[in-house]
Amino acid sequence: MNSVNESAKEARARVGFDQVTVVIGMEVHVQLATQSKLFCSCSTQFGAPPNTQTCEVCTGMPGSLPVINNQALQLAIKTGLALNCEIARSTKWDRKNYFYPDLPKGYQISQFDKPICGKGYLDIADANGAFEPRRVRLERAHLEEDAGKSIHDESSRGGNSKIDLNRTGTPLLEIVTKPDMRSAAEARAFLTELKLILVYIGVSDCNMQQGSLRCDGNINLHIEFGGQTIATPIVEIKNLNSFRAAERSLTYEARRQFDLWQQCGLTIDDSPKQTRGWNDAQQVTTMQREKEESADYRYFPDPDLIAVSTSEEEIAAIEEQIDRLPAIWREHLSEVYNLKPYDADVIVSQGRGLVDYFREVADQCGDSRIASNWIGQEVLRYLNESGLEIDRYPVAPRQMAELLKRVVSNQLEQTRAKEVLNEMVASQLSVAAAIEKLGIKAVDHDELKSICQQLIDEHPEVAKQIQDGNIKAVGRLVGKARKLNPNANPGLVKDMILKFLGI
Amino acid sequence: MEISNLGASELVSHLSAGHLTAVDCIQYFLQRIEQTNQSLNAFVNISDTALQRAREIDARRASGKPVGPLAGLPIAVKDGICTSGLKTTAGSKMLEQFVPPYDATIVRRLIDADGIVIGKTNMDEFAMGSSTEHSHFGAVKNPWSLDRVPGGSSGGSAACVAADMSPVAIGSDTGGSIRQPASFCGITGLKPTYGRVSRYGLIAFASSLDQIGPMTRTAKDSALILSVIAGHDVKDSTSAKNDVPDFTRSLEKPLTGVRIGICREHFDEGLDPEVESCVREATKVLESLGAATCEIHLPHTPYAVATYYVVAPCEASSNLARYDGVRYTYRAAATDLEQMYCQTRAAGFGDEVKQRIMLGTYALSSGYYDAFYLKASRVRRMIKHDYDQAFGEVDLILGPTSPTTAFSIGEHSHNPLAMYLADIYTVSANLAGVPAISIPAGISASGLPIGLQLQARSFDEGALLQAAHQFQSVTGWHATKPPLYQGPQT
Numbered sequence: 001m002n003s004v005n006e007s008a009k010e011a012r013a014r015v016g017f018d019q020v021t022v023v024i025g026m027e028v029h030v031q032l033a034t035q036s037k038l039f040c041s042c043s044t045q046f047g048a049p050p051n052t053q054t055c056e057v058c059t060g061m062p063g064s065l066p067v068i069n070n071q072a073l074q075l076a077i078k079t080g081l082a083l084n085c086e087i088a089r090s091t092k093w094d095r096k097n098y099f100y101p102d103l104p105k106g107y108q109i110s111q112f113d114k115p116i117c118g119k120g121y122l123d124i125a126d127a128n129g130a131f132e133p134r135r136v137r138l139e140r141a142h143l144e145e146d147a148g149k150s151i152h153d154e155s156s157r158g159g160n161s162k163i164d165l166n167r168t169g170t171p172l173l174e175i176v177t178k179p180d181m182r183s184a185a186e187a188r189a190f191l192t193e194l195k196l197i198l199v200y201i202g203v204s205d206c207n208m209q210q211g212s213l214r215c216d217g218n219i220n221l222h223i224e225f226g227g228q229t230i231a232t233p234i235v236e237i238k239n240l241n242s243f244r245a246a247e248r249s250l251t252y253e254a255r256r257q258f259d260l261w262q263q264c265g266l267t268i269d270d271s272p273k274q275t276r277g278w279n280d281a282q283q284v285t286t287m288q289r290e291k292e293e294s295a296d297y298r299y300f301p302d303p304d305l306i307a308v309s310t311s312e313e314e315i316a317a318i319e320e321q322i323d324r325l326p327a328i329w330r331e332h333l334s335e336v337y338n339l340k341p342y343d344a345d346v347i348v349s350q351g352r353g354l355v356d357y358f359r360e361v362a363d364q365c366g367d368s369r370i371a372s373n374w375i376g377q378e379v380l381r382y383l384n385e386s387g388l389e390i391d392r393y394p395v396a397p398r399q400m401a402e403l404l405k406r407v408v409s410n411q412l413e414q415t416r417a418k419e420v421l422n423e424m425v426a427s428q429l430s431v432a433a434a435i436e437k438l439g440i441k442a443v444d445h446d447e448l449k450s451i452c453q454q455l456i457d458e459h460p461e462v463a464k465q466i467q468d469g470n471i472k473a474v475g476r477l478v479g480k481a482r483k484l485n486p487n488a489n490p491g492l493v494k495d496m497i498l499k500f501l502g503i
Numbered sequence: 504m505e506i507s508n509l510g511a512s513e514l515v516s517h518l519s520a521g522h523l524t525a526v527d528c529i530q531y532f533l534q535r536i537e538q539t540n541q542s543l544n545a546f547v548n549i550s551d552t553a554l555q556r557a558r559e560i561d562a563r564r565a566s567g568k569p570v571g572p573l574a575g576l577p578i579a580v581k582d583g584i585c586t587s588g589l590k591t592t593a594g595s596k597m598l599e600q601f602v603p604p605y606d607a608t609i610v611r612r613l614i615d616a617d618g619i620v621i622g623k624t625n626m627d628e629f630a631m632g633s634s635t636e637h638s639h640f641g642a643v644k645n646p647w648s649l650d651r652v653p654g655g656s657s658g659g660s661a662a663c664v665a666a667d668m669s670p671v672a673i674g675s676d677t678g679g680s681i682r683q684p685a686s687f688c689g690i691t692g693l694k695p696t697y698g699r700v701s702r703y704g705l706i707a708f709a710s711s712l713d714q715i716g717p718m719t720r721t722a723k724d725s726a727l728i729l730s731v732i733a734g735h736d737v738k739d740s741t742s743a744k745n746d747v748p749d750f751t752r753s754l755e756k757p758l759t760g761v762r763i764g765i766c767r768e769h770f771d772e773g774l775d776p777e778v779e780s781c782v783r784e785a786t787k788v789l790e791s792l793g794a795a796t797c798e799i800h801l802p803h804t805p806y807a808v809a810t811y812y813v814v815a816p817c818e819a820s821s822n823l824a825r826y827d828g829v830r831y832t833y834r835a836a837a838t839d840l841e842q843m844y845c846q847t848r849a850a851g852f853g854d855e856v857k858q859r860i861m862l863g864t865y866a867l868s869s870g871y872y873d874a875f876y877l878k879a880s881r882v883r884r885m886i887k888h889d890y891d892q893a894f895g896e897v898d899l900i901l902g903p904t905s906p907t908t909a910f911s912i913g914e915h916s917h918n919p920l921a922m923y924l925a926d927i928y929t930v931s932a933n934l935a936g937v938p939a940i941s942i943p944a945g946i947s948a949s950g951l952p953i954g955l956q957l958q959a960r961s962f963d964e965g966a967l968l969q970a971a972h973q974f975q976s977v978t979g980w981h982a983t984k985p986p987l988y989q990g991p992q993t
Contacts, residue, residue, distance in 0.1 A: 056605050060825045062598065063585045063607060063704040065739050095821050097867075099844055106824020163829070298867035300876055303711035303818055305740050 012225065012262045021222040022254045023231075024187045025179035026246075028194060029172045030204045031146070031212040032075040037169035038145045039066030039109065044171075046210045050164035058169035060104030065304050068093075072171035073308065075203040076116045076143050077318050079173055082201050082325060083138055083194075085120030087315050092307040097298045102148035102163050110174075112299040114307075115142035122177075122197070123327065124189045127345035136190050137178040146170040167211075173203075179218065184250035191215060191243045192349075196326045200352050208242060215240050217250050220268065221257050232257045233271035237278055237285055249278035253285050329355050337368035346376045350383075353390040357397050364401030367408045374404060378421055394425050402431040413489045416440055443487050451484050452496045467501055474498060506531045511576055511670040511724035512751075518575040521564075525557035525575030525619065532577045532621055536668045539988060542649060545663040547582050547640045548590050549622040556619045571617030573731060578613055579669035581660050582623040583630050584715065585704040586610050589620070593706045594628040594638035594656075597826045597833050597851035607704020608739065609673065609715050609732040616731045621669055624659030628853045629823065630680055630708040632656050633925040634915070637855045642912055645687060646985040647951055651909040654684030654925075660718045661688035666988035671728055672718040677708050678811050679905075679929025681716050682941035686904035686954025689943045691971065691981060692718045693725045696961045697936035698743035700729075701736030707822040709815035710741075712933040721981050722942065722971035726750035729964060745962050753965045754972040758792040761970065762897040763957075764799030769902030769928050781945035781953045782903045785974070789901070792973050799897055801889040804931060806882050808923055811930040813866050813879035819856075820863030826851060858919070887935040894960045899970055902928055904941040904954035932958050940967045943980035950986070 037044055040057035056064040080087050094112035118140055125133035148168040153159030175194070181187045195206045195213060206213040217240060221232045235253060240246040253276070260266065276285040324332070326348050333344035333355070347358050354375070362371035379393060379400075395403075403421060406412035412420065412435075423434040443451075455477045456463045465473040474494050481493040504523060506514070517523040533553065540546050557575060564570050580586060583593040585603035587610075592598045610620065627637040635643040635658025643658040645651035646666040653662040657674030661684035664672050674681040676694035685692025693716045700715045707713060717728035727750075734747040765786060770779060790796055828834035828847030835846035852860070866875035893900060905925055915922035932939040937958055944955035955974075959966045975981050 056603075059830065061585075061603065061605070061831070062591070062593065062601065062706040062825070063603070063702075064605075065703050065741075067738060067740050097821050097824060099824065099827060101827075101829045101840065104825060104830065106827060107821050296869045298821070298864065298869070298872075300817060300821070300867055300872070303709075303741075304707075 008265060009263075012265055015223060015225055015262070017255070017258055019224045020254070020258055022183055022250075023179045023220055023222055024181040024184070024250060025218040026177045026181070026187060026190060027216045027218070028175045028191070029214045030079070030175065030198060030206065032072050032079075032171040032173055033202065033204050034069055034071045034075065034171055036069055036071075038069050038072050038143065038171035039169055042169065046207075048166055050162070050166060053166040054168070058104070059165055060106070066109060066302075068305060068308065069171065072143060073116065073310075074318055075171075076141065076173050077310065077315060078201055078322060079175075079198065079203045080117030080120065080141055081315070081319050082197050082322055083117070083120040083122055083141065083175070085138060085141060086118035087310065088114055088116050088118060089311075090114065090307055090309050091116045093302040093305040094299045095302045096144075100147065100150075101161065102150045102165070102168070104148065104165060104168060108145060108147065109302055109305070110144035111142035115140040117141035122190065122193060124186060124193050126185070126189060127342045131183060131186055131189070134180065134182070134186060136180045136186075139176040139178055141173050141175040144172050144174060146172050184247045184254065187217060187250050188243050188247040191246055193326065195243075196349060196351070200326055201322055215246055217246060219250055219253050219257070221254060221261065223258075223261065230261075231268040232261050233266060233268050234273045235285070236273060236275050238275055238288065240278055241280075245278050245280055248283060249285055252283065256285065323352075333358070337362055337372070339368060339372050343372045343376060346380070347372065350380065350390070354379075357390050357393070360397035361400045361404065364398060365404035365408060367404065370404050370408055371401075374400070374421075378418065382425060394428050395421065399424060399431055406431070410489070410491075411442065412440070413491065415490075416487070441487055443485055443489070447485070448488060448492060448496060451481055451488055452493060452500055454484070455480055456497065456500055463501055466498070466503065471498070471503065507535075507667050509670070510720045512721070512727050514670055515573060515576055515727065523575075525560045525564075526554065528575055529553050529557040529577055529619060529621065532669055535666075536622065536663075539666050539668055543644045543646060543662050543666055543668075544641050545624055545643055545653075545659040545666065545668060546579070546622045547592060547594070547625045547638075547659070550589055550620050553577070553619050553621045560617050560619070571615060573613065573616040573618035573727075576618045576671065577621040577669050578618045579622055579624050579660060579663050579672040580610060580620050581626055581657050581672070581674050583626055583675055583706045583708075584610060584673060585706065586620055586623065589623065591623065591706070592639070593630070594626040594640060595826075595852065595856070596639040598706075598831075599639065599833055601831050603704070605704065607715075608701035608736045610704060612732050613673075618671075618731070624657070624663055624672055626659055627656035627680075628856050629706065629819070630656040630675055630677055630713075631819070631855050631859055633679065633683055633922055634910070634912075635659060635684070636912060636916070637853055639853060644912070645909045645951075646988045647689065648909065648949075649987070650911055651951065652687065652912050654687035654905070654909060656680040656684075657692075657718065658684045661685055661690055661692065664688070664690045664718055664720060665985055667984070670720065671724060673715060673728075673732075674718045675705055675708075675713055675715050676929075676933065677712045677714075677815060678933050679926040681718055682929050682939060682954070682956060683905050683925060685718055685941040686943075686956075687909040687952065689946075689952030689954075689980070689983065689985065690718060690720055691722050691725050691940065691942050691975075692716065693729060693940045693964065693967065694932060694938060695729060695733060695964055696743070696938045697933070698741055699733050699745070699938070699962065699964065701734075701739040701742045703736055703738040703742075707818075709818040710822060711818060712811075712815060714933070721975055722940070722968045723751065723754055723975075725940070726754060726968045726972070729968075733964075743962070748965060750965055750968050753969050756969050758789065758794040758970060758973050761794045761899065761966070763789060763794045763796045763899045763901050763970075764893055764897035765796055766804070766900050766902045767798050767800050768802070768804035773906050773924065773927070774903060775907045777947050778903050778905070778907065778953050781947075782901070782955055785944040785955045786901060788974060788978060789970065792977065794899075794970070796901070797897065799893045799900065801886070801893060801900070801931065803882065803886045803889050807886055807931045807934060808927055810879045810882045810886065810934060811926070812862070812923060813875050814883060814934070816859040816863030817867050817876050817879075818863070820860045820867065823852075823856070823860055855919075883934045886931055890931075890935045890937055890958075898959065898963075898966055900958040902956050904928060904956040908947045908949070908951035908953060928956060937961050938964045938967055940971050942971045942974060943983070944974075944978075945980060946983065952980070952983075
C-alpha cells in the first residue's frame with residue numbers, strides 16, 4: 001500500500017463516531033384488517049391449513065380477474081389521514097412483474113406512480129427525552145397484494161419446497177418514510193408510534209408474529225471528514241421481525257458501516273445499495289445481495305382494473321371515523337388530568353382501551369394521580385403477567401374507582417388496598433365484599449391509642465432511640481403494630497407514637 | 504327436417520316448437536364433427552356431457568317446465584375460454600392438461616340459457632396469430648379450400664360454423680381474431696364493444712383489447728347470442744354497466760337515414776382489388792337499402808398495427824408470466840428453480856408466443872417503457888379520438904375486414920410482418936374499444952369468401968346488427984356454403 005492511501009486511512013482512523021450522522025429511513029408493510037383479500041372474497045384469517053383459503057383469482061388461474069376490495073381502500077385512506085398524508089383523488093393499479101414460486105400470477109398488483117396516500121408525516125418524541133422530538137416525513141403509502149409463503153426443506157436432504165397460497169392476495173399497505181431518522185432509537189420510536197396509531201384507528205392488528213406488520217430499514221452514515229460530508233453506501237436491512245430487532249440491527253449496522261469506512265473508505269459512489277439480513281442469534285447483519293442484481297420490475301398499469309376515484313365527501317366520511325390519535329390523548333392526559341408526560345405516555349402506549357379505563361377511574365375517584373399510579377403499576381403488572389388486554393381485566397373501572405376513593409380518603413391504607421385489589425382480581429368481588437372477606441375494619445381511636453401505648457411499653461429501648469433523635473426507628477414499631485392489628489393505619493400509628501413520645 | 508340449412512335462431516324456434524329434440528340436434532352436430540373434424544382440425548376437444556345435457560333439456564321441456572332462450576342449441580367455444588371440468592388449453596402445450604375448476608362468465612350465461620357446449624375449438628396458441636397455424640394441436644384448415652388458412656386466432660370457431668359442425672361458435676378478438684377468420688370462412692363474426700361482454704374466464708392475451716363475441720351464420724344469430732352473453736359482471740372490473748337491449752328486436756328497422764362512412768384509409772395500397780370491388784358493391788347494396796354514404800378519415804390508421812404490436816405484446820408478456828411450471832401447467836424436468844422456469848417456458852410455449860413475450864418484455868423494460876409502451880398508449884388515444892370525430896358525422900364505418908382472402912397455409916411462415924398486416928383493418932376497433940362486425944359480402948374468382956367490416960360507436964352493436972341483418976335480407980352470401988361442406992345430401 002502506498003503512503004498516500006496509508007495516510008488517508010490514518011486520517012480516517014482519527015475520526016470519532018461522534019462526528020457521524022446516522023441516516024435512517026423505514027419501509028413498513030401493514031396488513032389491513034379486512035375480512036377478505038384485496039382482489040377476491042377469500043378469507044384473510046390467519047392460521048388455516050395450507051391452501052384452504054384460495055380461489056381461482058388468488059391462485060392466478062388462467063382467465064381469472066381481480067376485483068378491488070373497497071374496505072381495503074377505505075382502511076388505506078383512513079391510515080393516510082391519520083398519518084397526515086395527501087389522499088389521492090384518483091388512484092390506479094400497476095403490475096410489478098417478477099418470477100417467484102409463491103407469486104402465482106408472475107406479477108404483484110401494486111401501485112407505482114399514483115399511490116393512494118401521498119406525502120405525510122409522523123411526529124415522534126421520547127417521554128424521557130432520550131432524543132429531541134422529530135417530524136418523520138412520509139414519502140407515500142400504497143396498497144398492494146401480499147405474496148404466498150414458501151416453505152423450504154431445510155434438512156438439506158433436497159426435499160421439495162412447499163407453497164401455501166392462503167396469504168396470497170392479502171391487502172398490505174406499504175408505508176415509506178423519508179430518510180429522516182437519526183438514530184436506531186428514533187427508528188424504534190417511529191415504529192412504536194406508527195403501530196400505536198394503526199391499532200388506535202383499527203386498521204390493522206399489527207401482530208408481528210403473524211406477519212401483520214413487517215419492516216425493513218435503510219441506513220447509511222454521513223461523516224464529516226476532510227472538510228466535507230461523506231456518505232457511506234446505503235444498506236437495506238430486510239425482515240426485521242420485532243422492534244427490538246430493528247433497533248439492534250440498525251445500531252449494529254451503523255457501527256459496522258463506520259468501521260468499514262475507517263478500514264476501506266468506501267463511499268456511496270463506490271458501492272451499490274446492498275441488502276442485508278439481521279441474524280438475531282448472533283446479533284449481526286449479514287450480506288444477502290447487491291441491489292444491482294435485482295430485477296427490472298417492468299411496472300405498467302394493470303389493464304384488468306380501472307382507476308379508482310375518491311370524492312371529498314368519501315374522504316370526509318372516513319375522516320369522521322377517526323377518533324383522537326395517541327398524540328392527542330397524551331396531551332389530553334397531561335392537560336386535563338395533570339399527568340406527567342411519562343405517566344401519560346405509559347397509559348396511552350397501552351392502547352385506547354387503557355386510556356378509557358384510566359379516564360373512567362380518574363373521573364370517578366377524583367384523583368387522577370392516584371389513578372395513574374395504580375393503573376400504571378398494579379393494573380399493568382397484572383396485564384403483562386397474564387398477557388390479557390384491558391377489556392379482560394377482572395376489575396371494572398367503577399370498582400377500581402371505589403377502591404381508590406377509599407385510598408384517597410385515607411379509609412384504606414395503600415398496602416391494605418393492594419391486598420383488597422388482589423382479592424378483587426382473584427375472586428371477582430366488589431370492593432366492599434373484598435374488604436369484608438379480608439376482615440378489614442377501621443380501628444377506632446381508643447384501640448389505636450392502646451396499641452401505641454402497648455408498643456412503647458413493650459419496647460422501651462426503641463422508644464429511647466426515638467427520643468434520642470433517631471426518628472426513623474419508629475418504623476420498627478409501626479411494623480409491629482401491623483402484627484397486633486393488621487388494620488392499624490401505619491401513618492396514624494407513627495404519628496401517635498411520636499406524639500406519645502413527645503416528639 | 505334438414506338441420507344443416509338452419510341457423511341458430513331457426514334451430515331455437517324449431518326446438519321450442521317441438522319440431523326437433525335437443526338430442527336429435529346435438530346428435531346431428533356431433534356426427535358432423537365426427538365426419539369432418541379429421542380434415543379440418545377445428546375442434547380440439549368434444550364435450551362428453553353434451554348429449555346428457557340435451558336429454559335433460561328435452562325432459563324438462565316435455566314435463567312443461569321452463570327452459571332457457573337457447574334451450575338445446577349447440578355452441579362451440581374457443582379453447583381459450585374456461586369451461587368447468589372440460590379441458591381448456593388455449594392451443595398451448597403449456598395448458599395441455601388444464602381442466603378449469605370454473606366456467607367463464609359467458610359460458611355460465613350460455614348454460615343458464617340452456618345452450619349446450621358441444622366442444623372446444625382450435626386456435627392460435629394464446630390467441631396469438633391470424634391463421635390458426637400456431638396451435639400446439641396442429642393447424643386448422645379452411646373449409647373453402649383445405650390448403651388455405653381459416654384466419655385466426657379464432658380459426659377453429661370460424662371453420663366449424665362454416666363447415667356446419669356447430670350453428671354457433673364463441674370466439675375472442677384482440678386485434679381481429681373474430682372478424683378476420685369470419686371473413687376468411689364466409690360467416691358473420693361480431694366483436695362487441697370493449698366491456699360489453701365479461702372477460703372473466705377468457706384466458707388473457709392482451710387484457711385491454713380482448714373481447715369475446717359470437718361467430719354465426721347470420722347477424723340475426725349473432726344478435727340472439729349477444730343478448731345472452733352481454734352485460735355487467737361483478738367479476739370483471741372492466742365490464743360495462745350499460746343496459747343490454749334485446750338485440751334481436753331492432754334488426755328489422757330500415758336503414759333509411761343511417762349514415763355510413765367509407766373509411767378512406769381502408770382502401771389504400773395493399774388491398775386486393777377483388778376485395779375492394781366486392782366491398783364497393785356491398786356499399787351500393789347498403790345505399791339501395793336507404794343508407795347514406797360518404798367518405799371519412801381515420802387519419803391515424805397507418806399507426807394502428809405498430810401501436811397494436813407494442814400494446815398487445817406488453818400486456819401478453821405479463822399475462823403469460825403465470826405459466827411458470829409451478830401450478831397447473833406443463834412442467835419441464837429440472838434440477839433447480841431457474842432451470843425449471845427456463846425449460847418449462849422454452850418447451851411449453853410455441854415460437855410465436857415466445858416472440859411476443861420477448862417483444863413485450865423488451866418494450867416494458869426500464870429505459871424503453873417511455874419510447875414504446877407509453878408512446879403506443881398515446882397513439883392509441885389519438886386513434887380513439889379519430890373514431891370520436893368520425894362518429895360525430897356518421898353512424899357506421901365501412902371497409903374491408905381483411906386486405907386479402909384466405910392465404911395459403913405456410914405462406915407467411917417466414918414473414919411475420921406480412922402476417923401482422925392481415926390485421927391492418929381490424930386492430931383499430933380493438934385499440935379504440937368500438938364494436939365491429941364482419942359479414943360475408945362476396946366470393947372471389949378462386950372461390951374464397953370476402954368479408955365486409957362495419958364499425959359503430961361504443962355500445963351501438965344494435966346499429967351493426969341492424970345494418971348487417973338488412974344487408975343479409977337482400978343478399979345470399981351468408982347462406983352460401985363451402986362446396987366441400989354443404990352438409991349431408993338428402
